[in-house]
């Protein structure tokens with residue numbers, strides 16, 4: 414029988430458009446100190462392994478893992494860094510617990526997006542260098558192309574996509590740690606500049622700085638540490654082929670496969686019935702709808718209607734991105750997915766303040782690595 | 797064994813072939829700029845360098861005094877905010893002598909990067925450069941002192957100390 418594991422502590426610093434008062438190390442320290450306090454653990458005495466998530470180009474430092482241990486209490490301990498989404502890091506930590514070799518493991522991810530002064534260039538360097546990059550187009554066009562195909566194949570409307578922005582930035586308004594919460598109306602979104610047809614300016618999330626840390630523990634240890642462990646019921650992750658020339662432009666296959674794996678592990682057959690809410694990547698507004706369908710939270714072409722009818726609002730039948738999502742909280746680079754998982758934990762613990770959902774027992778978090786990738790990771794969490 | 801083989805199978809590739817564009821290569825020059833926020837601990841450290849002073853920080857649990865300062869002791873996970881001014885003298889822990897520069901050009905004068913344990917700090921101090929010393933005379937354990945830039949040229953940077961010289 415598979416070992417069980419739970420999230421027993423969370424901490425975060427941020428999220429803010431800029432953070433000139435703190436170094437990235439101090440931001441990581443703040444998040445880690447809060448998470449350890451929350452879990453009631455001492456990193457040096459109790460935590461057996463440390464997983465961090467970082468991308469050298471985002472940090473401006475090669476072999477970034479070298480600069481990780483001190484501020485998370487991991488000096489002289491097993492530490493490693495992976496490039497990926499924060500949920501990939503969460504899964505890496507979880508797998509260490511599943512081996513039986515570890516009982517308490519932590520995961521950290523952060524964003525100092527404000528310090529990467531040529532972030533749009535860094536994004537462009539994710540493009541295939543020989544036959545894609547020389548064309549010189551801003552890589553957001555990939556989202557424009559995908560949105561175009563998604564609308565074409567599902568009948569989803571531009572208004573429905575814009576409604577995601579209204580909802581998520583509105584939810585962010587109720588979240589004190591969201592950097593980009595705002596009351597915007599449909600007209601403001603629809604009349605904002607079309608920057609990568611059919612994608613509009615307000616449909617693209619803005620970056621934020623911040624750090625997220627979680628402490629994970631194996632089943633029995635988790636129950637000793639807290640009266641409210643948040644159980645990891647299923648994880649899944651998937652990369653499609655990177656090729657822009659041949660990929661699936663309609664259905665976010667990476668999300669579908671990630672979810673199938675996670676649901677299979679969690680024993681979930683009817684996700685829209687067995688899951689109460691979701692925090693899923695909305696780096697671009699249409700992505701929330703496309704991801705909802707790929708994650709089997711509704712049928713193909715249905716997500717747009719659900720958002721329009723208010724079904725994914727805080728008081729709707731299936732709330733999506735109660736935190737405000739990436740549009741409301743801010744895009745946290747490699748920490749974005751962990752930010753989604755953080756909200757699932759807070760909601761399940763009943764600690765989400767003004768945006769708290771009633772009676773939630775199971776939530777889904779899904780992260781995507783952004784353009785041009787087809788890289789996603791999902792986790793199903795339950796009280 | 798290969799010395800006995802006079803001709804290898806396959807088509808050899810020469811520099812001339814590369815120069816003539818017979819091998820296709822795509823070039824890209826990255827544009828990368830970063831502005832790192834120094835944060836609480838390092839901002840104070842840099843500010844004090846600008847003042848011509850070295851400041852460290854003391855851990856209340858293990859009593860180590862470390863420089864550069866940090867907000868948490870990495871050995872005992874104790875928050876630190878007990879600031880301590882330190883001497884600008886210290887001892888060479890280890891060093892190397894570089895005859896090749898950062899850009900791989902040959903150095904006319906060798907560089908002496910060294911780890912200097914500052915007096916009053918607990919086996920901590922600077923990674924900095926030594927100067928006013930001959931390669932034959934550099935020794936592990938030698939006493940050194942900071943040579944500061946003139947006050948009006950100091951900018952709140954590690955290079956506000958130009959180098960360390962033998963005492």
Ligand SMILES: [Zn+2]
Pocket residue numbers: 855856857858859860869870871872873874
């Ligand atoms: Zn200490």
